Amino acid sequence: MTSKTVHHTQADVIIVGGGVAGLSAAVALGRSRRSVVLVDAGDPRNAPAAHSHxxxxxxxxxxxxxxxxxxxEARHYGANIIEGTAQSATRTESGFEVTSADGSVVRGRRLLVTTGLTDVIPDIPGLADRWGRDVLHCPYCHGWEVRDQAIGIIGGAMSGHQAQMWRQLTENVTVFTYTATEPSPDELTRMRARGIAIVEEEITRVDVENDAIVGVTLANGRQVRLDALVVGPNFTSRSDILASLGIGTTEMVMNDHVLGTYIEADPVGATSVPGVWVAGNVSAPMDTVVAAAAAGVKAGAAINGDLIEEDVRVAVGLPARLPK
Incomplete structure (x- = not known):
């Protein structure tokens, strides 16, 4: 039996999650001469994608x-990056203690969670294998790369909006409307007015040749030739560590449809629990890479300001404490 590893030196800030939000926060805090321990599981949401834009x-x-x-860059400014999966967090008299799957423990005065989200995509044979390559979801992330190509959109709560966004990039757009959430009559009129094809039959598989999508096969056996597919995934926040502190998720609702979950926070990432911040997709599922990085900087600056207030309290002889 092995004993757990305890990092006895308490950091100013523990960051859980090492994507661009967490790393940007680590840099901002490090440049303010704050000690940072960053725990990262090494499974970023966008790992399947070849490029970011x-x-x-x-x-x-x-x-x-x-x-x-x-x-x-974060290490250059003093961040201690630990490979591991943070599983739970507890509040202590001086801050927080985070325990990872291997039993190791880190301690810090403040906690920032930037764990992102998980994309849940339709269960269609062949779809998941192409996710992040030619199965796409964001026109700003991937649209330029498939401009003027044949794009298929698997209908969902936002299919009317998605169709018009992708129509900006190509004249060859097909929307598959067999899913439970069908476009409204107004949306169908708007799509037809811009030459967007509408197919009602169910997709039974994604067809791939030479490591590339070539189309989809429908329930009636017909194949529709395509170069890429667009889906509207369900966004599920990676928030287990926050749940251990009593911070629950909120449903993300658009057009009266639940698109996923997120963590509510104020504009700089402060949550309902004093001393705990969030940044990136865990709290803002629609943020792109650059927006998540900016959120990390904002949260890092806010945490530094909060720590300064505590440092001033100590300097004038008041007891250190987390804000109420």
Missing amino acids: NYLTRDGESPLELIRLGRD
């Missing part, structure tokens, strides 16, 4: 390369 000066960079570069 709309990140100024880094357009087209691999998501995994962005993380590698971000880790180097």
Whole structure:
């Protein structure tokens, strides 16, 4: 039996999650001379994608390369990055204690959670294998790369909106409306007016040749030729560690349909539990990479300001405490 590893030195901030939000926060805090321990499981949401976009000066960079570069930068400013899966957090007299799956424990005065989300996509044979390559969800993330190609949209709560967004990029758009959430009559009129094809038959499989989508096969046996597919995934926040502190999720609702869950927070990421912040997709499912990075910087600055207030209390002879 092995004993758990306890990191006895208490950091100023524990960050759980090492994507661009967490790493950006680590850099902002490190540049303010705050000690940071970052715990990361190494499974970023966008790992299947070959490129990320709309990140100024880094357009087209691999998501995994962005993380590698971000880790180097965070370490340059003193961050201690620990590989592991944080499972639970508890509140202590001086801050928080986070326990990972291997039993190791880290302690810090404040806690920032940037664990992101999980995309839940339709259960269609062949679809998941192409996720992040030619099964797409965001026109700003992937649209330019499939411009002027044949795009199929698997209908959902936002299919009318999605159809018009992707129609901006190509004249060849087909919407498959067999799902439970069908477009409204007004949406159908708007789509037809822009030459968007509408197919009611169910998709039974995604057809792939030479490691690329070539179309879909319908329940009636007909094949529709396509170069890429668009889905509207359900966004499920990775929030187990927050649940251990009593922070629950909120349903994300658009057009009267639940699209997923997220963690509610104020504009700088402070949650309902004093001393706990969130940033990135765990609290803002629609944020792109650059927006998640910006959220990490904002949260890091807010946490630094909160710690300064506590440091001032101690300097004037008052007891250190988490805000109520």
